[in-house]
Amino acid sequence: MALRKSVDTGFGFNAEYWRVEEVLFNRRSNTGSITVGLYYNRASKEGGSDSLKIESWSFPRYTSGRDPESVIENPFTIEALEGTSALVIAYETLKLLPEFEGAEDVLEPGQVYKT
DSSP states (O other): OEEEEEEEOSSSSEEEEEEEEEEEEETTTTEEEEEEEEESOHHHHHTTOOOSEEEEEEESEESSTTOGGGEEOOSOOHHHHTSSOHHHHHHHHHTTSGGGTTOEEEOOTTOOOOO
């Protein structure tokens, strides 16, 4: 699975394929992080190209200043992980961030998306 969201790379072209590279969570501190790689497109990733950039987001995090109404709590709780995978949680959480507003799910061939 991946997300499709076109962004300007700063190199004169847009890239659109975001793939989760790493998910970390710490039960003791109730924190988590998601690291994604940006690729030109799906074909470039599948062809073995390196990511154009890597970005990480830590949780809990605020999406609007320090407004308590805008906080996204750590999504990787034991309860949340009891019926779904950390990757599904990661992709769903990314779509809550302003940076991924309007992003589309990209499924692997034969993959069925389950939340």
